[in-house]
Amino acid sequence: xxxKQKNSIFIRVFLIFGSLVLAITLFFAFMVVPMQKNAFKQIxxxxxxxxSRSIVQASSDAIISKDFGFIVEHNVEVLKNNTSIxxxxxxxxxxxxxxxxxxxxxxxxxxxxxxxxxxxNNINYKxxxxxxxxxxxxxxxxxxxxxxxxxxxxxxxxxIQYDKYINDMYFQIIYIIGISLILILFVGYxxxxxxxxxxxxxxxxATQVAGGDLTVRSTIVRGDEIGVLSDSFNQMxxxxxxxxxxxxNYNQELENKVLKRTQELADLNKDLDNKIKxxxxxxxxxxxxxxxxxxxxxxxxxxxxxxxxWRQPLNALGLVQxxxxxxxxxxxxxDDFMNQSMDKSARLIQKMSSTIxxxxxxxxxxxxxxxxxxxxxxxxxxxxxxxxxxxxxIKLQIICNENLIIKGFQGEFSQxxxxxLNNAKDALIENNSRQPTIIIDAVKxxxxxxxxxxxxxxxxxxxxIDKIYDPYFTTKEEGKGTGIGLYMSKxxxxxxxxxxxxxxxxxxxxxxxxxLINNQD
Amino acid sequence: xxxxxxxxxxxxxxxxxxxxxPTSADELKKxxxxxxxxxxxxxxxRANRTDIEISLNFWAKELFDAEAKKHNFVISxxxxxxxxxxxxxxxxxxxxxxxxxxxxxxxxxxxxxxSELGDxxxxxxxxxxxxxxxxxxxxxxxxxxxxxLRGKRMELVEDDELAEIFIDTLFLKEFKKGYKNIDVTIERxxxxxxxxxxxxxDKTDAGIIYSSSYTLMAELNPDIKNKIKPLAELPxxxxxxxxxxxxxxxxxxxxxxxxxxxxxxRGKQILEVFRTPEIINCKVEELAKFDNYYNEYLRLKNKTxx
Numbered sequence: 001x002x003x004k005q006k007n008s009i010f011i012r013v014f015l016i017f018g019s020l021v022l023a024i025t026l027f028f029a030f031m032v033v034p035m036q037k038n039a040f041k042q043i044x045x046x047x048x049x050x051x052s053r054s055i056v057q058a059s060s061d062a063i064i065s066k067d068f069g070f071i072v073e074h075n076v077e078v079l080k081n082n083t084s085i086x087x088x089x090x091x092x093x094x095x096x097x098x099x100x101x102x103x104x105x106x107x108x109x110x111x112x113x114x115x116x117x118x119x120x121n122n123i124n125y126k127x128x129x130x131x132x133x134x135x136x137x138x139x140x141x142x143x144x145x146x147x148x149x150x151x152x153x154x155x156x157x158x159x160i161q162y163d164k165y166i167n168d169m170y171f172q173i174i175y176i177i178g179i180s181l182i183l184i185l186f187v188g189y190x191x192x193x194x195x196x197x198x199x200x201x202x203x204x205x206a207t208q209v210a211g212g213d214l215t216v217r218s219t220i221v222r223g224d225e226i227g228v229l230s231d232s233f234n235q236m237x238x239x240x241x242x243x244x245x246x247x248x249n250y251n252q253e254l255e256n257k258v259l260k261r262t263q264e265l266a267d268l269n270k271d272l273d274n275k276i277k278x279x280x281x282x283x284x285x286x287x288x289x290x291x292x293x294x295x296x297x298x299x300x301x302x303x304x305x306x307x308x309x310w311r312q313p314l315n316a317l318g319l320v321q322x323x324x325x326x327x328x329x330x331x332x333x334x335d336d337f338m339n340q341s342m343d344k345s346a347r348l349i350q351k352m353s354s355t356i357x358x359x360x361x362x363x364x365x366x367x368x369x370x371x372x373x374x375x376x377x378x379x380x381x382x383x384x385x386x387x388x389x390x391x392x393x394i395k396l397q398i399i400c401n402e403n404l405i406i407k408g409f410q411g412e413f414s415q416x417x418x419x420x421l422n423n424a425k426d427a428l429i430e431n432n433s434r435q436p437t438i439i440i441d442a443v444k445x446x447x448x449x450x451x452x453x454x455x456x457x458x459x460x461x462x463x464x465i466d467k468i469y470d471p472y473f474t475t476k477e478e479g480k481g482t483g484i485g486l487y488m489s490k491x492x493x494x495x496x497x498x499x500x501x502x503x504x505x506x507x508x509x510x511x512x513x514x515x516l517i518n519n520q521d
Numbered sequence: 522x523x524x525x526x527x528x529x530x531x532x533x534x535x536x537x538x539x540x541x542x543p544t545s546a547d548e549l550k551k552x553x554x555x556x557x558x559x560x561x562x563x564x565x566x567r568a569n570r571t572d573i574e575i576s577l578n579f580w581a582k583e584l585f586d587a588e589a590k591k592h593n594f595v596i597s598x599x600x601x602x603x604x605x606x607x608x609x610x611x612x613x614x615x616x617x618x619x620x621x622x623x624x625x626x627x628x629x630x631x632x633x634x635x636s637e638l639g640d641x642x643x644x645x646x647x648x649x650x651x652x653x654x655x656x657x658x659x660x661x662x663x664x665x666x667x668x669x670l671r672g673k674r675m676e677l678v679e680d681d682e683l684a685e686i687f688i689d690t691l692f693l694k695e696f697k698k699g700y701k702n703i704d705v706t707i708e709r710x711x712x713x714x715x716x717x718x719x720x721x722x723d724k725t726d727a728g729i730i731y732s733s734s735y736t737l738m739a740e741l742n743p744d745i746k747n748k749i750k751p752l753a754e755l756p757x758x759x760x761x762x763x764x765x766x767x768x769x770x771x772x773x774x775x776x777x778x779x780x781x782x783x784x785x786x787r788g789k790q791i792l793e794v795f796r797t798p799e800i801i802n803c804k805v806e807e808l809a810k811f812d813n814y815y816n817e818y819l820r821l822k823n824k825t826x827x
Contacts, residue, residue, distance in 0.1 A: 069718030076741070104741045 009199050014192035018184040025180040029173045040165040044137055044157065045125060051082070052123075052141035052153050063143060063150055068098065075100045084161060086133050089154035091119065101156075115140075119152045127159060135159045198226040202233055214241045290471055290484055297484065308387035309355040313348040320345050371520060372410040374442050374449065375400040381417040382440070385425060392429050393436065396421075400442035405520045406449055412492045416501075419485040420453040420512050426476060427457035427510065444518060451514040459505030468503060553771060554598050558610045560624035561603040562680040563761050566712045568796070570603065576791045577601035583787060607632050620769050626762045627683040627815060630808040633764075638805045639772050641764035642779055644797035646733050652760050654687045655735055656753040658727035659720055666752065667695035673726040674706045676716040683811075684729040686818045687755045693821040714738055720749050727752070731760060755814075762803060776802055 055078060056063070062070035068090075075088045079102050087101035089111075096107040111119075118124040118140040125139045137157040143150045198220045208216045214237055220230040320341050327333040375398070382389075382396055389396055421438065428436035433456055442451045460468060467473050469490045474483035493501040499516040557577070564573065578601060602619070604610035611632045613619050621641070622633065629638075646652060658664035664673065670692075678684050692700040700707065708725065710716050713734035719725045721742075732754070739745045765772045779800055782788035792798060 066722075067719075067724065068722040069715055069724055072718050072722075073712070073715055104743075106742050106744060 008196065010192045010196035013195045014188045017188045017191050021180060021184045021188070022177075025177055029177065033169070033173070036169045037166065040162055040169075043165070044162055045123075045139075048125065048137065048139035048155060048157055049123065049141065051078075051085070052139060052155060055088070055155075056141065056143055056153055060145065063092075064145060072098060072100060072105055076105065084158045086136055086156040086158055087131075087154075088156075089115070090151070091154060092151035093149065115154060118154075121149070130156060133158075137162065198222070198230070202226075202229060205233065205237075209237055209240065214244060290487075293484055302384075304388075306355060308391065310352050312387065313352050317345055317348045320348070368409075369407055370410055371405050371407050372413070373402070374404045374406060374451065375402045377410060377414050378417055378440055378442065378451075381414050382421065384418065385421055388425060389438075392425065394425055394428055395435070395437045397437065397439045399439065401444065404442055404444055404449065406516055407519045408497045408516065409492070412496055416489040416492050416514065417451075417453070419489045423485060423512075424453060424455040424457065424510070428455055430476075431457045433457050433509075447518050449516045449518050451516070453512045453514075454506075454508075455510055456508035457510065459508075459510045460503060462505075465503065465505070469501075554620065555775070556599070556619050557601045557621045557623065558613055558619040559601065559603045560607055560610055560622075560628065560761075561605050563625045563628075564623070566678070566714075573603065574601065614766070617766075620766050621763060623761050623763045625681070625683055625760060626757065626808060626811045627686065629762055629764065630811040630815065635805055635808065637767055638808075639765040639767040639769055640776070640802060640804050641762060642776060642800055643759035643762050643803045645759060645799040645801055646736070647798045649799045649801060651756055651758045653732040653757060654684055654755040655730050655732050655751045656688065656691060656727065657717070657720060657730055657735065657749050657751050659723065660748055660750050662726045664727060664752065667691050670703075670705055670727055671696075672704050674708070674724075675700075676708045676710050676719055676725045676728040678713055678716065678729065678731075679709045679711050681729075683755075683757065686815065687753075688729050690814075690818045690821060691753055693818075693825055697825055699822065699825065717745065717749065721745055733760075757811075758803070758807070762808075764803075764805060 055075065059071050059074055061067070062074070071090055075090070075098075079085055079088060079100060083102070085102075087099060089100070090098040091111065096109055097111060099106055099108050110116075114126070114128060115130070115138065118126060118138065119142075121142055123139075123141055125137060127135060127137050130136045130138060133156065137159050139155045139157060141153040141155070143153055201220060202218055205216045205218055217237065218230040218233050221227060222230070324333065324338070324341050327337055378398055378400060382398065417440075421440075424438045428438070435456070437456050439454045440451065441454065442449065461475075464473075464475065468486050470483075471487040472483040473487075490501045493499045493514055493516070497516055499514060501512065501514055503510060503512050505511070559573070561570065568576075578599075602613070604613070607624060607628050610619070610622060610624065614622055614633065614637070622629065622638075624632075656667075658670070658673075662673065663669060675688070677688065689699050689701075692698060692703055692705075696703055710719065710728075713730040714737070716725070716728035716730050717734060717738045720728055721738075721744075735745075735749075735751070765775075780802070782800055783792060783798065792800075
């Protein structure tokens with residue numbers, strides 16, 4: 001992995017070291033500046049106090065005796081010998097003040113407010129502009145003799161020296177920072193290199209090792225952790241080299257084994273393909289058989305149903321014949337009776353014929369998707385079993401909106417309904433249920449259409465409820481059930497109509513729920 | 522404002538005396554000596570003893586050495602001697618120990634023979650204005666003449682005989698008596714400037730001062746002219762005159778060097794010490810004016826005694 005320049009140890013150590021030294025330097029500079037300023041002010045204060053005390057001492061006799069001539073003469077001389085003093089102001093408590101500067105002197109009656117405020121019992125000073133001087137260190141020294149306040153001595157010092165101190169200080173600080181920066185760059189470079197160089201060397205060697213070159217060795221010899229790291233690195237590379245040799249041997253053995261196993265697997269795979277093909281073919285055969293059986297079962301049931309449907313009209317037709325025969329024997333067969341009997345016979349025959357049409361339509365191949373009315377399909381399917389249901393006193397209740405339409409395989413859907421109705425009918429008959437009832441409830445939801453076939457035959461036994469969709473599983477007597485009805489129904493609903501078919505028991509019996517996608521806009 | 526000093530002239534002359542002027546292009550005057558005598562009381566107001574000694578023995582020597590080379594002089598020795606008593610200075614001059622003397626003109630006229638003196642130099646005020654003695658008084662004391670000085674307070678410069686003679690002459694003329702015999706309170710100050718300040722601050726009512734001091738103090742505080750007015754004046758050209766020994770060989774040459782003193786940096790430094798901006802030459806004959814004034818003073822005094 002390539003190391004980004006900014007992430008290298010050298011750069012980091014260099015930056016950390018440099019930042020630390022620079023921060024310390026700046027911190028001390030920051031701390032020193034105010035201290036130095038105070039020190040300079042203290043120097044100014046001390047100088048001012050010394051000059052003031054000197055003037056007062058030299059002029060003490062003159063002050064007491066009010067020898068202002070001496071005071072002026074002395075202070076003019078002081079000013080000539082001290083160019084850093086802009087002016088001297090002798091301010092007695094009573095009388096005119098004497099203002100002396102480098103060019104002249106004069107008397108003034110009142111002081112300006114800024115200066116007058118500084119006159120109290122303490123030594124005061126203030127840096128401020130006075131007259132033509134932009135900035136003056138104005139020092140006020142109270143003149144007292146034997147505890148008696150005589151007045152004040154004001155001295156205006158030039159701040160040039162103070163400013164020079166400050167400027168020199170800033171220059172020195174900048175100089176120190178500049179030197180520090182140079183030292184930081186130089187020492188920091190050496191320090192960072194001292195820290196990072198062995199690590200970089202070992203890192204470079206490690207990269208070579210990682211690239212597969214196990215001939216490299218570290219030549220760093222030091223008595224510290226880096227030295228230990230160097231030795232350890234060399235030992236590690238030695239170990240790696242040995243391991244590599246072992247690995248190569250193992251690898252060779254493994255490759256041989258893999259080749260052998262690969263050949264075996266290839267052979268096995270070839271057999272497996274054949275077996276799968278055989279299984280698939282067998283499965284297809286079984287499914288074909290199953291479908292065939294399903295058709296046969298359906299046809300058997302159709303025939304049974306037709307038989308049931310025809311039984312009543314056949315009986316009625318027999319009765320018509322018997323009545324005709326009886327009338328004829330009684331010689332009471334007239335045209336009207338004959339016509340009535342023929343009409344009745346014709347209606348019965350017509351009904352039987354329509355029954356055949358119904359069954360034929362039911363089993364008519366219909367393998368294309370179309371929109372159909374669920375209510376009509378349920379009703380027509382129920383009609384097929386009408387006779388059997390009546391014979392067993394089974395009440396069928398259909399709850400369905402007559403306009404409920406979906407798209408799908410209409411014939412297959414009819415077959416599912418027929419299977420479920422047949423199962424419910426057989427269960428009701430088998431369990432000899434009281435007031436046997438089948439309820440078909442079709443409900444349209446937002447996205448789905450749910451059709452529930454519910455009976456009150458007591459339900460599916462818990463032990464078999466998980467097996468009812470298995471092919472060839474049936475609880476019916478031999479010859480009455482094939483065990484493929486529910487299997488085919490589930491296949492039709494879930495594979496061909498993208499729906500679900502599930503069953504559960506309630507307190508009365510079994511509930512089979514068909515849930516289809518509401519695909520009809 | 523600069524105050525002329527003959528002392529400065531003397532210093533310059535001394536310095537110049539250390540230079541030797543060749544009589545021809547190829548001949549250098551060697552072993553030239555310049556011993557200067559100063560009457561210290563007359564110059565102490567302008568500069569302190571240390572400054573004078575330094576300026577004469579170091580700065581002036583350095584300057585004269587440099588100037589000497591320009592003029593082909595070779596200075597063998599130079600010396601400045603400060604005298605507290607004029608009589609000591611007179612004796613040293615008579616014994617040939619001094620080549621130049623610097624003193625107030627009245628003292629020179631009284632203590633030195635004309636026949637022994639050569640021409641010399643005198644320090645002048647700025648613009649070569651002459652010095653003068655002034656009798657001043659406060660304007661608020663109703664002093665308009667000498668006669669109003671009776672009963673007043675006066676201050677004179679210490680050890681200044683000319684000032685003493687000046688005020689005494691004025692009193693003799695007015696009162697026919699010397700000032701010591703009139704009801705006047707006399708105090709003495711070392712400096713003329715101080716007398717002006719004392720008058721200004723009403724410590725005294727009148728005083729004898731030099732015009733250069735009055736001009737200087739008025740420049741420092743113009744209000745002085747409002748509070749102090751001159752009552753009488755005695756023109757004296759300069760407070761101190763400098764004269765060479767008559768037989769000194771390099772009078773003209775050293776005078777030439779001294780006249781150029783204000784033109785060099787070191788020369789200006791020396792003049793600054795003595796607070797005189799200009800130097801001009803002076804003749805021995807100019808002492809006659811002081812002789813006459815002194816004689817007139819003696820006449821008035823003797824007249825009073827009679």
